[in-house]
Amino acid sequence: MSPDARIVATYRLRVAEAEVEERALALATEQSVEMPLTAIGDARVLSEIVARVEQVRPAGDAFEADIGIAPATTGPEAGQLMNMLFGNCSLQPEVELVRVAFPGDYAKGFGGPRFGIAGWREATGAQGRPLTCTALKPQGSSIEHLAHLAHTFALAGLDVIKDDHGLANQAFTPFAERVPAVQRAVDAANRASGGRTIYAPTFSGGPGSLARQAAIARDCGVRAALVSPMLVGIPAFVELVATLGVPVLAHPALGGAARIAPAVLFGQLFRLFGADATIFPNHGGRFSYSRATCLGIADAARAPWASIAPALPVPAGGMSVGRVAEMRADYGTDCMLLIGGGLLSAGSALLERSREFVKAVGA
Amino acid sequence: MSPDARIVATYRLRVAEAEVEERALALATEQSVEMPLTAIGDARVLSEIVARVEQVRPAGDAFEADIGIAPATTGPEAGQLMNMLFGNCSLQPEVELVRVAFPGDYAKGFGGPRFGIAGWREATGAQGRPLTCTALKPQGSSIEHLAHLAHTFALAGLDVIKDDHGLANQAFTPFAERVPAVQRAVDAANRASGGRTIYAPTFSGGPGSLARQAAIARDCGVRAALVSPMLVGIPAFVELVATLGVPVLAHPALGGAARIAPAVLFGQLFRLFGADATIFPNHGGRFSYSRATCLGIADAARAPWASIAPALPVPAGGMSVGRVAEMRADYGTDCMLLIGGGLLSAGSALLERSREFVKAVGA
Numbered sequence: 001m002s003p004d005a006r007i008v009a010t011y012r013l014r015v016a017e018a019e020v021e022e023r024a025l026a027l028a029t030e031q032s033v034e035m036p037l038t039a040i041g042d043a044r045v046l047s048e049i050v051a052r053v054e055q056v057r058p059a060g061d062a063f064e065a066d067i068g069i070a071p072a073t074t075g076p077e078a079g080q081l082m083n084m085l086f087g088n089c090s091l092q093p094e095v096e097l098v099r100v101a102f103p104g105d106y107a108k109g110f111g112g113p114r115f116g117i118a119g120w121r122e123a124t125g126a127q128g129r130p131l132t133c134t135a136l137k138p139q140g141s142s143i144e145h146l147a148h149l150a151h152t153f154a155l156a157g158l159d160v161i162k163d164d165h166g167l168a169n170q171a172f173t174p175f176a177e178r179v180p181a182v183q184r185a186v187d188a189a190n191r192a193s194g195g196r197t198i199y200a201p202t203f204s205g206g207p208g209s210l211a212r213q214a215a216i217a218r219d220c221g222v223r224a225a226l227v228s229p230m231l232v233g234i235p236a237f238v239e240l241v242a243t244l245g246v247p248v249l250a251h252p253a254l255g256g257a258a259r260i261a262p263a264v265l266f267g268q269l270f271r272l273f274g275a276d277a278t279i280f281p282n283h284g285g286r287f288s289y290s291r292a293t294c295l296g297i298a299d300a301a302r303a304p305w306a307s308i309a310p311a312l313p314v315p316a317g318g319m320s321v322g323r324v325a326e327m328r329a330d331y332g333t334d335c336m337l338l339i340g341g342g343l344l345s346a347g348s349a350l351l352e353r354s355r356e357f358v359k360a361v362g363a
Numbered sequence: 364m365s366p367d368a369r370i371v372a373t374y375r376l377r378v379a380e381a382e383v384e385e386r387a388l389a390l391a392t393e394q395s396v397e398m399p400l401t402a403i404g405d406a407r408v409l410s411e412i413v414a415r416v417e418q419v420r421p422a423g424d425a426f427e428a429d430i431g432i433a434p435a436t437t438g439p440e441a442g443q444l445m446n447m448l449f450g451n452c453s454l455q456p457e458v459e460l461v462r463v464a465f466p467g468d469y470a471k472g473f474g475g476p477r478f479g480i481a482g483w484r485e486a487t488g489a490q491g492r493p494l495t496c497t498a499l500k501p502q503g504s505s506i507e508h509l510a511h512l513a514h515t516f517a518l519a520g521l522d523v524i525k526d527d528h529g530l531a532n533q534a535f536t537p538f539a540e541r542v543p544a545v546q547r548a549v550d551a552a553n554r555a556s557g558g559r560t561i562y563a564p565t566f567s568g569g570p571g572s573l574a575r576q577a578a579i580a581r582d583c584g585v586r587a588a589l590v591s592p593m594l595v596g597i598p599a600f601v602e603l604v605a606t607l608g609v610p611v612l613a614h615p616a617l618g619g620a621a622r623i624a625p626a627v628l629f630g631q632l633f634r635l636f637g638a639d640a641t642i643f644p645n646h647g648g649r650f651s652y653s654r655a656t657c658l659g660i661a662d663a664a665r666a667p668w669a670s671i672a673p674a675l676p677v678p679a680g681g682m683s684v685g686r687v688a689e690m691r692a693d694y695g696t697d698c699m700l701l702i703g704g705g706l707l708s709a710g711s712a713l714l715e716r717s718r719e720f721v722k723a724v725g726a
Contacts, residue, residue, distance in 0.1 A: 030649065033501030034527055035704035040501055042508070049503030073502060073533060077568050079594040080531040083616050087528070087594065091619030091650050091680075138396030138403055139436060140412030145405070164397055165450070168443040170436060205440050206602035207570030231442040231450065233596010239569035253446050256454030286393065287454050317454075341398035 005103035006068030008054060009085050012096040014062045024053045024065035027095065030088050032073060049073060051084075064098065076109025078273050079235040086260055097260045100268060107308050110238070113276040115247040116309025117302070117334050120276060123223055123247060124159040125196045129333060132157075132361050133249075133314065134354070135340035136182065137164035143178050147185035149350070153343075154189030154197035156354030160336065161186065162226045163202040165251040175201065175213050180220040187221070200224035200249050203240065204232060210240050222246065229270055230254040241274035249314065250275035262293055267300025270311070277312035277336055282327070285318030291330070298331055312336045321353065324360040337361060368466035369431030371417060372448050375459040377425045387416045387428035390458065393451050395436060412436060414447075427461065439472025441636050442598040449623055460623045463631060470671050473601070476639040478610040479672025480665070480697050483639060486586055486610060487522040488559045493696060495520075495724050496612075496677065497717070498703035499545065500527035506541050510548035512713070516706075517552030517560035519717030523699065524549065525589045526565040528614040538564065538576050543583040550584070563587035563612050566603065567595060573603050585609065592633055593617035604637035612677065613638035625656055630663025633674070640675035640699055645690070648681030654693070661694055675699045684716065687723040700724060 009031075015023045029037060032051035040046055051073075054066040074081040089095040113119070121127055134153050136146045146167075153161045161182075169175045179201045186199045203213050203225055210232065217225070225244050228251040229237040241248045250270045256262070260269075262280060270278050280297045281287030298313035315327055316338035327337055339357055346353035372394075378386045392400060395414035403409055414436075417429040437444040452458040476482070484490055497516050499509045509530075516524045526545075532538045542564045549562045566576050566588055573595065580588070588607050591614040592600040604611045613633045619625070623632075625643065633641050643660045644650030661676035678690055679701035690700055702720055709716035 026649070032529070033503070034529060035500050036708045039704060039708040039710065041710075042504060045501055045503040049501065072535060073529070075531075075533050077531060077572075079567050079569075079591075080529075080533070083529060083531070083567075083591070083594050087591070087616035090593075090617050091615060091644050091652075093619075093651065135397075137398050138408055138412065140396070140408040141405060166395070166397060166436070166443075166446060168438075168440060168446070170438050170443070172435060204442050204446075204598075206442075206598035207573075208602055209440075209598070210570075228442075228446070228450070230453075231446050231596075231598075233594075233599045235567075235569035235572070235594075236596045236599050239571055252454060253450035254453050256456075281454050286389070288456065289454075341402060345399045345402040347402065347404070 005071065006052065006054070007071055007074070007103065007106065008101045009067050009069055009097060010099040011065050011067060011089070012059060012062050012098050013065055014094045020056055020063045020065070024056050024067070027065065027089060028053050028067045031067065031084055032069065034088065071103065071106055077235065078110065078238045079233070082234055097264060099261065100264055105306060107272055107306050110272050111274065112272055112308035113274060113311050114241065115276045117312050118309070119247050120312055120336070123198055126159045130328060130331070130361050131159040131312065131336040132358055133160040133162060133336050133338040134158050134343050135162050135164045135338070136167065137340060137344065139164060139166045139170065140172055143173050143181050146173065146178060147181045150182045150199060151185040151189045152351050153354055154186045154195060155193055156351055157193065157195050157358040158197055158354060160198055160200055160224060160249070162200040162249055164340070165202050165226060165228050165253055167202050168204040169209060169213070176216050179216060179222060183220045183222055198223040200226040202226045204228070207236055210236060214240065214244055218245075224249065226251055228253040229273065229275070234273060238273050247276040248274060249277045249279060251279050252281070262289065263296035263300040267297040271301055271308065275311050277314050279314040279316050279338060281317035282315035282319055285316075287317050295330065298335065302334060310334070314338050316340070318342070321357045321360055324357065328361070368434065369415065369417070370434055370437070370466065370469065371464045372430050372432055372460060373462040374428050374430060374452070375422060375425050375461050376428055377457045383419055383426045383428070387419050387430070390428065390452060391416050391430045394430065394447055395432065397451065434466065434469055440598065441473065441601045442596070445597055460627060462624065463627055468669060470635055470669050473635050474637065475635055475671035476637060476674050477604065478639045480675050481672070482610050483675055483699070486561055489522045491696065493691060493694070493724055494522040494675065494699040495721055496523040496525060496699050496701040497521050497706050498525050498527045498701070499530065500703060500707065502527060502529045502533065503535060506536050506544050509536065509541060510544045513545045513562060514548040514552045515714050516717055517549045517558060518556055519714055520556065520558050520721040521560055521717060523561055523563055523587060523612070525563040525612055527703070528565050528589060528591050528616055530565050531567040532572060532576070539579050542579060542585060546583045546585055561586040563589045565589045567591070570599055573599065577603070577607055587612065589614055591616040592636065592638070597636060601636050610639040611637060612640045612642060614642050615644070624659075625652065626659035626663040630660045634664055634671065638674050640677050642677040642679050642701060644680035645678035645682055647686070648679075650680050658693065661698065665697060673697070677701050679703070681705070684720045684723055687720070691724070
């Protein structure tokens with residue numbers, strides 16, 4: 001990588017035209033050295049460390065500024081990359097991060113998904129079609145109930161059964177008891193059906209908890225994981241995925257509040273940091289993302305990117321079996337379709353509705 | 364705590380009046396069980412786990428909804444508390460978290476600041492006046508330059524010298540070399556002056572890095588710490604402050620993007636999670652927070668709260684010596700005044716301007 005190559009972050013600035021050049025320069029300063037440039041005496045800092053305004057241009061009723069950030073200021077450390085991209089300017093409501101382009105082999109320092117789309121297909125045997133996914137919920141249910149749900153979903157042939165991301169490590173269903181029980185239920189159903197369903201429990205809490213949960217999961221043969229990067233913290237997410245040894249589904253909880261474009265955060269950055277699949281609220285469900293926003297996330301998750309494996313986009317958030325055809329048309333074959341409440345609301349017909357979902361996706 | 368006592372989270376909802384009751388109910392469901400209530404057969408889950416709409420009322424041109432969240436759904440785990448408060452609804456732009464009230468002894472499970480305001484005063488000897496604080500920057504400077512700045516600031520009698528939060532663990536000034544060198548410079552200045560300046564280096568990165576940095580800091584006698592909870596992740600922050608054994612300054616980087624009221628996030632929650640002091644962008648500097656917002660943060664950091672110690676509010680972000688009197692009038696005695704670039708821009712007169720700052724605050 002040329003020493004002069006920069007990470008180019010594009011920000012949308014809602015400011016008056018007369019101020020935009022000055023505002024872009026202030027942003028470049030804020031995001032890199034956070035002090036007056038006139039007070040910096042070191043020429044090397046000015047040329048190699050201070051972020052540069054590469055271009056400013058009108059964009060609709062606002063402006064876009066390309067800011068060139070020196071890769072040396074982030075190193076391959078996820079928290080510091082987030083800081084350089086959106087640390088202090090997260091406190092400036094007129095600033096939004098809309099795109100990021102990384103130079104040459106910058107991404108190699110992170111590694112991206114360990115398994116990627118191919119890894120999910122290998123783990124589940126699902127080929128030539130989207131993967132199917134559902135969720136165990138609600139929190140507060142007994143372990144027996146959750147295991148029963150998992151058994152039913154696995155019998156129906158779902159590819160991936162994830163915990164609701166709110167199934168953390170609460171006293172009513174602690175990870176150490178819940179996860180082995182659910183994994184045993186899935187294993188039993190697989191033996192009965194000849195299927196290859198995998199279970200992705202929720203990993204949560206501080207570093208100590210995450211390490212204990214990883215050990216428990218390994219011991220009972222868990223073959224996938226669900227993690228919310230913004231809840232556990234991005235650097236903790238990066239360290240966790242490097243050691244888990246199973247494909248990881250990223251959940252967007254607490255991530256939507258940021259004025260970071262969803263395609264950048266949930267598509268590009270979560271992938272860079274190691275997510276093998278990325279869940280997002282599909283349009284027309286319980287959330288208000290537009291179809292274009294959702295397709296943008298899917299693009300960012302799958303687009304060719306140096307040596308970084310593609311991640312599976314996982315549209316979710318109030319989906320139903322009736323929307324499978326439309327979601328296939330939107331996202332193609334390389335995606336994972338997640339229906340949670342839409343299956344659970346079938347009550348005693350849970351097995352049948354789950355089979356309908358599997359059949360609709362396989363068709 | 365009564366089994367029925369709830370965490371009451373107040374959300375601002377920008378929706379039409381005809382929809383507000385339904386929207387509040389959907390929010391309570393989304394934040395707790397994330398599935399249709401009609402599909403929940405377990406009466407205990409419905410009564411003890413599902414969040415409740417306590418009240419909905421008009422508030423200006425929008426509405427406020429009080430949602431009662433069951434403490435059992437969070438346990439004393441910071442990430443899961445953030446999830447229950449603002450996990451999925453972070454993805455709903457019409458929802459803003461504006462206040463939180465915790466029941467009885469809920470806060471005890473977290474512990475709050477280990478040192479609090481009294482701890483900062485004990486560590487520095489500063490009594491009966493605000494504490495003074497400055498920052499080492501810019502990133503990219505040599506270790507010798509940073510140590511020289513620290514020596515000068517300590518000679519001038521500053522109470523706390525913190526790293527710029529962007530001084531992470533970059534290759535150009537790795538923590539393992541930078542922090543012992545700066546601590547030595549501060550110690551030497553203290554010996555020369557008889558002062559008690561303390562140095563707060565930036566802790567950053569994943570759990571492994573944080574643990575290594577904590578060991579290095581202990582070994583070289585560091586007596587304070589700077590951490591950005593949203594960059595390292597809140598659960599990692601909680602685990603770190605429980606083991607560091609020194610007062611912790613929280614930095615707001617990456618936290619301002621959230622539609623969580625600054626008083627809630629930087630005042631109340633960072634304090635609950637263990638921050639002994641909380642930095643925020645003061646009004647009239649490089650950021651656009653209003654005076655009322657800033658005073659609200661200071662109130663939340665210091666207000667009496669069960670057994671939870673008060674934290675020092677730290678107004679910052681483009682302050683200058685000329686504003687000391689006004690900041691004292693705004694924030695009173697129990698605060699820490701942080702001037703970074705405003706001192707560094709003095710160039711060769713750094714020692715003199717730093718002394719002016721110390722004198723202005725001591726007056």
